Amino acid sequence: MMRWLPAAVLGLSLAASAAQPTVRLGVPPWQGAEAKSAVVAEILRATGYEVETVSAAAVLIFQGLARGEVDANLSAWVPGQEEAFGPRVEAGDIVILGENLRGARTGLAVPAAARRSGLVSMEDLEAFASELDSTIFCIEPGSGANAVAEAAIAEDLYGLGDWRVLPSSTEAMLTHVERAVRRDRLTVFCAWAPHWMNEAFDLAYLDDPAGHWGGPGATRVLTLARAGLEQDFPQLAEFLSRFQVDAESQSRWIYAYAREEQPLERVARRWIAANEKTVQDWLAGLQTPAGEDAAEALEQAMARWPTSDPN
Structure with a gap:
């Protein structure tokens, strides 16, 4: 469920519960961002994290990242939104973990x-x-x-x-x-x-002779994190830096969610089950917050999912 968290919850650090820390994903009200965040959320839950989704306009999410009230965001479009979050990156309040989308x-x-x-x-x-x-x-x-x-x-x-x-x-x-x-x-x-x-x-x-919207490869979608996430939770930050999908996969998630009205959890779990090797590569060598192998934790969690989800 997408929602704003109470101020008391937002004030807590991700480190507040060392055994099962809560990751706060900032999610703007865009179907692509919602679907992509759902896939990441299911992987994180399977590997020992609680996940809260903070639904808000993109500019408010960037503000939340800079204040440490949001842990990560998977939908920072460049060049379109760079003016909104770029100064906060330069100030050291937001960190770019990597690109998460190919073919945008x-x-x-x-x-x-x-x-x-x-x-x-x-x-x-x-x-x-x-x-x-x-x-x-x-x-x-x-x-x-x-x-x-x-x-x-x-x-x-x-x-x-x-x-x-x-x-x-x-x-x-x-x-x-x-x-x-x-x-x-x-x-x-x-x-x-x-x-x-x-x-x-x-x-x-429409053709864009001036290149204002950019040519091939000019549009990028970044994963952002609050300052300090890499130091506080290096395993989590490493996973987020590895996460990357192609535009075709994300379009299929959006179609299933927005046009076929499938629940986001089901869309995410089906894709994870069908692309387990890719997800295992993202988790290779990483540990859960409890110190267990993250790839094995995912496999165990998938075994507990209802059989109707991944088929």
Whole structure:
């Protein structure tokens, strides 16, 4: 369950319970972040940790990391969110443990039918300003996707100086996109991979000649930790630094969770069971908080999972 923790709980150090420490994962309200955090949470629970999920906007999670109220976050997008957490990294309040996603991308997209109308590149947007109401539909305020689009407007890139970003929830934006695709109407919106939208909708990413959204490999997703986590719990920090998946895997998690409405725990356990070798590699040589072999602890925990989960 995603929730804000009481202040009294947030004030406790992860070290408060040495036998079974509690890891506080900061999770923004994005389906990809929720699914990825669920996979990590199941692995951590299997290897001797309690896990609390702190659900909040990304900027609040970065603040929580800097204050030591959140232990880790798996959804720091670069370059979109770098301005929000970068200064705290430079100040030593947040630590980058590594990248956790391969094949990520961000950009502006339109229904694929729009390409037949000549809307192929971001350079074409100005010519379609009236039909698009000079509006880019996007997601939650403070998200990296919004920040990059807002920066393009502020710089008058592609003639977007008098445009606006219309923020909303991810769900609301995708409902708008689904309606536009179904009715064959023009719209432009913030899009990214991994996400189920790339499978569910017939959409096209607009060319970005200026490279504002970055080319191949420019989009990265980082794992962040509070300062001191590596010293307090080196085994935990090492696991988090090793955790990395590809965009296709995460898209499948999101599809199962968001479109098929499978419980996150079930999605996570099924993937872990089907990819046990990968997970064992992440845990190789590591120990649980009780000093046991982490890979063996995972295997024992999986044996106790209901047989309907991993099949």
